[in-house]
Amino acid sequence: MPWPIDPFSLPFMQRAALEIVILAPLAGVIGAQIVLRHLAFYTHAVGTATFPGLVIAGPAGIPPALAALAVGGTYAAGLERLGRVRGLGRDVATALLLVAALAIGIVLASDVFDSGSGVERLLFGSLLAIGDDELYATLVASLAVLAAAAACRRTWIATGFDPQVAPALGLPSRMADRLLVAAVAVAVIAAVDAVGALLVSAILVMPAATARLLTRSVVGLELAAIGLALAEGIGGLLLAFELDVPPGAAIAVLGGVVFALVTTATALSGRAAESAA
């Protein structure tokens, strides 16, 4: 079989590619909301906050996805409470809890469980070692998040556009916003197996952020983000295979390069249009 098809004859590459195919719609639909609602820092923080849960999961015999869900959910709830403290601000609360979660994870990994090299896998993912159980877990999480997105799509758009007026339009914006925060947390946990706790933004933020520069509608943004997530995911996987580097990092680097190229191209075309006018 010719390159680039040949590497995908290997079962572990097939499973990794399937994981990317399952995550791509999630990256498009939830990624679009993350970018439009300015939730990128929250997304990164929830991903990092799952770290202590993942460290505990192995020694405690708990499925990693369940441990990550518990810790990620606790983080989101803590953020909801701390974010309401007057004078603190949501971004400060996000940063404080992020540092706390990371520090607890490091202490647990180095001094309590002596996780050693396993930490790297937790932080940067293990796409090439994905098993059937992880694939099923990602599929279930993706379907749940996409169902929530289908239910709340119109309210999310109307609330994102004009948060003050959405309730007066008869829309359940408060409930939908809570569901959005929960959906992002579940999407993050679904992506952790593939790209690790520190690199979830490579799947959930980078493709949508790049697509935002190229599109003029929410549907266009979602579709372009799905396409980019798929292309960057499969491309990063091939890079990782050929160069023998971690796949999560390869996907993140590829996503960063594509974002930089698109940013440069749109800036140049904008300048050319200004000179022509």
Next chain:
Amino acid sequence: MTTLVTTSSLRGGYGPRSDAISEIDLHVDAGQIVAVLGPNGGGKTSFFRALLGELPHWAGAVEIKGRVAYVPQTERARLDFPVSALDVAAMGTYADTPWYRRLPLASRRRAHEALEMVGLEAEAGSLFGEMSGGQRQRVLIARALAREARVLLLDEPLGGLDRASASRVGRVLADLKETGRAILVATHDINDAHEADRVLCINRRQIAFGPPTVLDSETLERTYGGELITLPGGGQAVVVQHHHH
């Protein structure tokens, strides 16, 4: 004439014992425009929130026939959001469609008709953030119309608009008045208030309600207090806004 809005001894605020408004007694008929005059922090927004049912603590009586829609100042909406004028107008119909159904053709038609009523049908596909301030204000009015609201609450709709855009929005409001809607417009412009059918002067409590003739210097003084300057030589009273930073 059908009365669409009636309030009686309306009072309320954001805490149980801190009234932002009190003693509001008014009735607004179909086809009337009411100018709501008052200083910053005088309770105009709280009054609108009370009519929308969003004021956390309130007492008294409010009776509204038909749906109410709020039209904010255009600066409050996200200008970087990738939505067209038609998308924004269609938001007024979202609550009528269950989440599991696609937006029906009838809703899209309503959004198109609403844009037509504000003279923007030809701009349906334009990005909201790329439109002029006056056009954006008309799109937000179209969103309220698509909601099939009989009572419109507009928060300083002419603020920040140039004379031509303000005049175009003013004509839209005059057309809507002819369709039998009740329109309440929060404004700082005493000249605009003179053009309305009724005027509500409010400064944490109702100062006056009635035809524009209630706008004598004593009422304006009580409404605006130190923010009011009367020009010498019989000139118009001018409201000086104090912006808090």
